[in-house]
Amino acid sequence: MKGIVFTEFLELVEDKFGLEMVDKIISSSDLESNGVYTSVGTYSFSEMLQLLQHLSKNTGLSIDNLLLVYAEHFFSVLEDSYPGLLATYNDPIEMISSIENHIHVEVRKIYPDAELPTFEVLEKTQNSLVMIYTSSRAMHHFGLGLMNKTFEHFNSTANIVLEKIKEDGTEVKFIITKN
Numbered sequence: 001m002k003g004i005v006f007t008e009f010l011e012l013v014e015d016k017f018g019l020e021m022v023d024k025i026i027s028s029s030d031l032e033s034n035g036v037y038t039s040v041g042t043y044s045f046s047e048m049l050q051l052l053q054h055l056s057k058n059t060g061l062s063i064d065n066l067l068l069v070y071a072e073h074f075f076s077v078l079e080d081s082y083p084g085l086l087a088t089y090n091d092p093i094e095m096i097s098s099i100e101n102h103i104h105v106e107v108r109k110i111y112p113d114a115e116l117p118t119f120e121v122l123e124k125t126q127n128s129l130v131m132i133y134t135s136s137r138a139m140h141h142f143g144l145g146l147m148n149k150t151f152e153h154f155n156s157t158a159n160i161v162l163e164k165i166k167e168d169g170t171e172v173k174f175i176i177t178k179n
């Protein structure tokens with residue numbers, strides 16, 4: 001997992017819960033990095049999982065909820081870091097249906113070792129989209145947060161329903177209807 005995901009995550013934790021919480025979740029985790037991250041480095045996903053689990057335990061918020069809030073913050077990082085990529089689009093359905101064959105393809109050119117999910121488009125109309133998310137990391141709520149913000153970016157909103165295909169969240173159907 002890319003370092004920028006860790007550095008932005010810990011910054012958000014510090015903002016929302018304070019530096020003590022950052023120290024607490026790092027020191028209670030068993031981290032190969034020792035909790036020292038650079039935005040260009042690459043770290044094991046298990047480190048993110050441990051940080052999330054300890055944050056969840058200490059705040060009482062679910063991991064899904066934490067990932068949702070984190071993704072909403074991460075979208076603004078993407079807006080600032082990749083303005084050109086976002087400027088290619090003028091419609092949220094077009095953008096979200098292009099993650100697999102355009103956006104993440106470009107991401108992989110920048111970071112060949114990125115750990116990305118797959119999104120398979122099952123149905124697409126002007127106002128709706130059905131996609132299957134697949135990833136061993138089960139970060140579907142991170143996807144949900146990015147989708148919410150994608151609609152907001154285009155001054156729009158949507159109703160997004162998640163249906164787990166696999167109980168562990170590694171395969172999830174997204175049913176998206178633009179309002």
Ligand code: HEM
Nearest residue numbers: 001002082085107114115116117135137139142143146147
């Ligand atoms: C992960 C880039 C848009 C869904 C990531 C990662 C990067 C990235 C750098 C981390 C990879 C790693 O840690 O190895 C981008 C850029 C985007 C974009 C530059 C737009 C300009 C989106 C959108 C979605 C999305 C709109 C909405 C569905 C995800 C998910 C992950 C991810 C769910 C977590 C990894 C996983 O589930 O396996 N993306 N992304 N991305 N991205 Fe994107």
